[in-house]
Amino acid sequence: MNTLSEAYKTHPLKLGDIIPLDFSSSPSLPDSHAWTQPNDDGDEFSFSDPASSSSIPIIDLMDPNATKLIALACENWGAFHLKNHGIPLDVIQGVEEEVQRLFSLPSEQKMKALRSPTGATGYGIARIAPFFSKCMWHEGFTIIGSPSHDAKKIWPDDYARFCDRMENYEKQMRIIAERLTEMVMELLGISEEKRKWVGASEANGALQLNFNPSCPDPNRAMGLAPHTDTSIFTILQTPSTGLQIFKEGKGWIPVNPHPDALIVHTGDFLHIISNARFSCPVHRVMLNEKKRYSVAYFYSPPMHYMLSPCVSSDLNSVARFRDVTVEEYIGIKSQKFADSLSFIST
């Protein structure tokens, strides 16, 4: 097995965990999508006082100290804003236009590209849905490699623009992800042999288009439930507020978009490789009455890659996780979800 799509075939989902609600015909929040009751104090929804909390740092990719600053941000937050990333504004705007065009289609047209139970790409609800008793106010579209197979089902005669823009965006994201991964792997002292997958075509990249339609009762709904990403790095583009990361001792911290910057998260894979030096933050998306979109790019090693925690030469340093391949960890995450890291803890 050597692709992400093949890995997901082994972990089929139920159709009920794939089909989104037809949000256009839901003038009120159905009980299935209500995470708190009308008079709840919504304790789990509360977040830290914005005045008393700092947020993730802004890092300039061209800064001569970028590697050190990124390492520090990954240690303290597992996330940072990245500016001077070199992605032209028209590429970002082109993707935004396509995302809006896709999700504003009638439900029956999007359903033509519904992800299959054993599939990894196409239209559907978030893969994390089976781990929560309530549904999210969310619909998504996953792209691995060329999106043409799925896009043709939606726009038989008019799929080229969507595909060109998404493929171009994926290429640009891959370049940034490779650069960030090289920087931190070198800093961690990972051998050249162990990082030769970085920049190779066998590395796995996936694009996740997320959409939260305008919600009739946003204070009781969930845009995307708490989770960590299964990646080395996730690079996120969104013009909207709503993303929050959980910080021990502080609670939920808003991560609002910064002009011209991308948001970068550390995922489980980098947490494991760094022997837990870099955190992989639990994050979620909360809603307001406006519709919201985001585009997440996940960068991961090849399926056969052995994730081995890097232990320093210091004799007291011990591996916090057992060695596990990317493929095996994806299988564990599909079963154990939030308990996956403790499952492989030593």
Ligand SMILES: O=C(O)CCC(=O)C(=O)O
């Ligand atoms: O929509 C966002 O801001 C976050 C998306 C996200 O966490 C994901 O796709 O994994």
Ligand SMILES: [Fe+2]
């Ligand atoms: Fe995420």
